[in-house]
Amino acid sequence: MSADASSPRGPWPTSSSSPPGRSTSSAIDPKRVAELTEREEREFLAKRQRSRELWQGATHSMPRGVPSSFQDTPPQPVFIDRGQGSHVWDVDGNEYVDFHNGFGVMVVGHAHPSVVAAVNDRMARGSHFAQPVAEDAAVAEELTRRFSQPQWRFTNSGTESTLDAVRLARGFTGRERLVKIEASYHGHHDSLMVSVEPAPDLMGPVDHPNSVPYCEGIPRANVDLVTVVPFNDLDALERAFSHHDDIAAVVVEPVMMNIGIVLPDDGYLAGVRDIAHRHGALLVFDEVKTGVTIAPGGASERFGVTPDIVCLAKAIGGGLPCGAIGGREDVMATITDGRVAQMGTFNGNPLTTAASRATLLEVLTPGAYAHFDALAEELQGGLDGIISEHDLPFHALTLAARGCVTYRKEKVRNYRDYLDIDKSVPYLSWLYQSNREVLMAPGAEENWTLSVQHSEADVRRYIDNFAEFARDLTSA
Structure with a gap:
């Protein structure tokens, strides 16, 4: 009994639908x-x-x-x-x-006392100034300790974090092309809404996947600047670099979490880093989902590979809209020098950073x-x-x-x-x-x-x- 005809639902698959050409396992009727x-x-x-x-x-x-x-x-x-x-x-x-x-x-769970107290206290003293507050640096210092990235800026979502990471990588390298993993989701900005669970009839051959826009409204020019490779395939990544000399960064979920949970093979993340660096590109970890959830320092800590840029959001904010990007000194210097713009009215919002400080220092011990x-x-x-x-x-x-x-x-x-x-x-x-x-x-x-x-x-x-x-x- 799927949603009836009077339901406002759009053209989504019903519960009984199966992928084309697929069937339930023989063990299941x-x-x-x-x-x-x-x-x-x-x-x-x-x-x-x-x-x-x-x-x-x-x-x-x-x-x-x-x-x-x-x-x-x-x-x-x-x-x-x-x-x-x-x-x-x-x-x-x-x-x-x-x-x-x-x-x-x-x-942190719902209405955690430490987070509630921190947000209530901050709210009583003012919720927004578009000026820095003391908690901003405290949160940045704790993220440095956890993720081994010396410099941080704040955003308001995972989408904003990966958007800023792309701009940083392009500004630092002077290149424009991105490499992303087939079926990874990195937020809803145009640069990376490519081949996010593409339809089987559009995805192309396994050794050379097509770059498929997620939906209408994404400029073809953006799609053409994204090269797609399978997860856990270093040979495919090496081929991508052999075909393109304009790659700014490889953007990867260190643990894929858009299709269940897909672990990196042993040595895969280090291999991605080494290939990217050998060709003058940066490695960006999208840790929006893994950050502080699978280890205190996320996948970077759990798998022992430090990227050039790390993107965070979700769990670091204790339930408030949040995001952060951390990176190498020389990469983040593009912001310091004014070469790359990173800004936002709500970046480092006092309520968010109060919740983040409580989450990181008092709850996630x-x-x-x-x-x-x-x-x-x-x-x-x-x-x-x-x-x-x-x-x-x-x-x-x-x-x-x-x-x-x-x-x-x-x-x-x-x-x-x-x-x-x-x-x-x-x-x-x-x-x-x-x-x-x-x-x-x-x-x-x-x-x-x-x-x-x-x-x-x-x-x-x-x-x-x-x-x-x-x-x-x-x-x-």
Whole structure:
């Protein structure tokens, strides 16, 4: 039971759709998936009637009834009323353990006392001046300690961070071309909205992927300045440099998190750095999703590779809009010298930096990361056991506060591997969690974020729900 004809939804795939030429694994019965999906969608819609009313009403003033197209997902959006600790409540009164956590933002949990106190104190003393405040330097110094980047500037989102990184790289090198990874998402600016999960009939050959605009409205000139390569393929990256002498930077998610979680092969990130440097280009890490979530110093720390520029946002802000870019002294000197413009009315906003300071110095302590690791171990062990017991062609992956179930038996190394996944199965799993009091980020990626306020009981609820899903999926 997908959204009906009166729904404001646009042309999005229904729950039963599968990628062209793909089918559900032989271990999974497609008819069983469809049957369970219909049942779970009926329950989902029945329990969220107020959300549906708000959604349909909002279409009069907002396209698709939501403030961001990412929020319009089958079978309908869920409107949230409030959050506290590791839980959120929707407008229909349904309570959830929050594994979504605002697309990876809320590693502090909801209404964390330290963040609330810092923001309230700052608010009482003024919320915006467009002048520097003392907390700006305190946050920059802590980011230097964590990420080994000596100079920092602030932004207001991950999109702004990667936008500024591109401008820095082009200004520093005097070149214009970018290399990006097929299926990585780096925000919604034109320079990098290229080949973000391109359609199979458009993506081109694996050894030479096409550069495909994400949507209409992106100038062809921008697309033509982007060369696309697969993740975990150093040979493809080397070929890109052999064909182009105008590459300013390689922009990469050190751990891909737009298609579940895809880990770098051993030595891959160091290899990317070495190839880029040998050809006079910079390495940019987009750590908007990995920054401070998979280690105190993100992927840079976890994998022991320091890029030339690192982009942060999401989790560093304690729930407020935020972003930051850090870089080498000589790269950031292009800002100091006035060669590259980096600016913004809300950069270093006092509320944001107060929340960031509390997040980094008071909440995300060594004890917080020990807590993440303990919860991740519980999740990994529980999910591995269920997958093994039911002989499911899935695997689980955990990285501190982040993790996912990948609905493929074999490791996913790149976008082409990910296309083997029939999205109807993770969609069904998402419905099971939603209907059993766990809120997940929508989509086939099954990517979760934990918070410092999550408990063992919270992760056990996810595991128990997954166990019920597995039993129902494999029952006759």
